[in-house]
Amino acid sequence: MRLLLLGVLGCSLVLSVRAFYSASDDVVELSSSNFNKEVLQSDSLWLIEFYAPWCGHCQHLTPDWKKAATALKGIVKVGAVDADQHKSLGGQYGVNGFPTIKIFGANKNKPEDYQGARSSQAIVDGAMNLLRTLVKDRMSGKSGSSGSSGSKQQNGGGSKKDVVELTDDNFDKMVLEGDGVWLVEFFAPWCGHCKSLEPEWAAAASAVNEQTKGKVRLGAMDATVHQAVSGRYGIRGFPTIKIFRKGEEPEDYQGGRTRGDIIQKALDMFSDHAAPPELLEILNKDILTKTCEDSQLCVIGFLPHILDTGAAGRNDYLKVMMQMAEKYKKKTWGWLWLEAGAQMELEASLGIGGFGYPAMAAINSRKMKFALLRGSFSETGIHEFLRELSVGRGSTSTLGGGALPKIHTVEPWDGKDGQLPVEEDYDFSDVDLDDTLDKIEL
Incomplete structure (x- = not known):
């Protein structure tokens, strides 16, 4: 009891x-x-x-x-x-x-x-x-x-223009020979479930097309008219949704049929097959501004001076960052790096410097908030840092000055070890050292 x-x-x-x-x-x-x-x-x-x-x-x-x-x-x-x-x-x-x-x-x-x-x-x-x-x-x-009431919307959804109308004539070229991933709905005009799905499909098509930059597309085919393709794939019930990837056998879509379910599945497919984001060196203002404004978060690594690590050490740090960019590629964050001391205004606005190098900051440029990596600059340390931020648990601060700071234009790293400054050679052959010493003694 x-x-x-x-x-x-x-x-x-x-x-x-x-x-x-x-x-x-x-x-x-x-x-x-x-x-x-x-x-x-x-x-x-x-x-x-x-x-x-x-x-x-x-x-x-x-x-x-x-x-x-x-x-x-x-x-x-x-x-x-x-x-x-x-x-x-x-x-x-x-x-x-x-x-x-x-x-x-x-x-x-x-x-x-x-x-x-x-x-x-x-x-x-x-x-x-x-x-x-x-x-x-x-x-x-x-x-x-x-x-x-929106002229470009249908039942609160997206525009039907983003749903690609597929036919027996264009299916192979657009879907099978294209580079993108396709979600294709096979429907019948008299099908009640198809009519219920239509606004969800249209809304999902608009969102997916925008968020994947056209890499994932949603199409629809009237299977009662275009029977060659629908017969090829054994379409018997309506609506039937199939997933097509180039060079692979199609698979049945097994997810939910609300716009949210469809969008989530499409974004998962997009991120699974997408290349990780590019890791860019901050060479000028445009690189920082565009990356941060286009991403919910931009993750910036501040790497030690090349004379402190050499090319091998720097590449090790960059490899860690690229591995984490791959791990978090579904987030579509921006990834940047720079050499310590190259952008002192940026370091000052983030409070970088007190923790040594390498260091890392994650900036939300829309809210002008940032967070600093407090743990180790390693896969484990960075993963814990980003995981906390992604679930809203990380500690954040307001960016100094409330805006991205001034960024200087610098030369890109050439991939080589650093070189110490060349000292000038001085020719003392015409100097009479004995006479100089006599004057010093006097």
């Missing part, structure tokens, strides 16, 4: 930890099953928190989030997603740390990050400012419209 009570108590404790919000709260609990209808097909302005039950910062935010939701009730929608449970939703919107707050405004396909303070008053003030902007845009005739 005691064990039973302890088991019940244990379950209730687990539930109490996971249940941040209840039906009595004004926060709308969102999931993969209701997100499309509640948010994407809505004309309302939404503030949505993506959280994890184990996240201390999330637990700290909860009372303020509830209070803000109550204050905004009937004015602005306030929701929450357990991204630990609904990973496809978090992955769809690039959520890597917790809590992450997203604003779903006029264009539901392109939510923005909430950058304000996280007190209930700041959240309410930020929401009202967003609402005023939304209303003003509508009054002026701007149509970034959300929901089904």
Whole structure:
């Protein structure tokens, strides 16, 4: 009996930890099953928190989030997603740390990050400012419209233009001979399940095309018309989804059929076959700015002077960084390196120098936040550092000056050992040393 009570108590404790919000709260609990209808097909302005039950910062935010939701009730929608449970939703919107707050405004396909303070008053003030902007845009005739009223959207989804229409004539050239990865839906016009899938497929196609830069494509084929290809692959039921990779046998898609599930599968396939990001030396401002602005995080290694390590030592450090870039390539982070002392303003803004070299910093240029590697510059040390950051546990600071510092243009490393400065040779043949010594004695 005691064990039973302890088991019940244990379950209730687990539930109490996971249940941040209840039906009595004004926060709308969102999931993969209701997100499309509640948010994407809505004309309302939404503030949505993506959280994890184990996240201390999330637990700290909860009372303020509830209070803000109550204050905004009937004015602005306030929701929450357990991204630990609904990973496809978090992955769809690039959520890597917790809590992450997203604003779903006029264009539901392109939510923005909430950058304000996280007190209930700041959240309410930020929401009202967003609402005023939304209303003003509508009054002026701007149509970034959300929901089904958007001219470029369908049922809150993406545009059908991003779904490639495949036929018996173009299938082999586009899919089998192309370099990308394809998800192909074989459908029948009379199929009810196909009609239900259509807006999810369209929305996923738009997101996947943008996020993979066209490396993963979504296509659709009317199997009742184009029977040569559909017969080749034994299509009998509708909709049937198959995955095609160049040079490989097609495989059946086994995942879920919401846009989030489809996007997550596509991104997984993209990252599995993508080359690791390039490790670039910071030679000028453009390299740093573009890499950091195009990535959620840019990871920068500050390597010792070439005279301290030689080419072999430096290559060892670069090899560690490239291995970690491969390990974390699904994150699509930027990877950079530079020689210690080459960019003193950058080192000063990050507080580099007190820890010795090699050192490492990870910068979020959108929030102007950074974190420093405190452990060893090794696979184990860097992995632990980046893993903590990716789940929102790392310690961060504000970038000095609130902006990326001045970057000097430098010459690239030539891959060779360093050379000591050449000392000038002095010719003393015409100097009378005896006469000089006599003068010194006098």
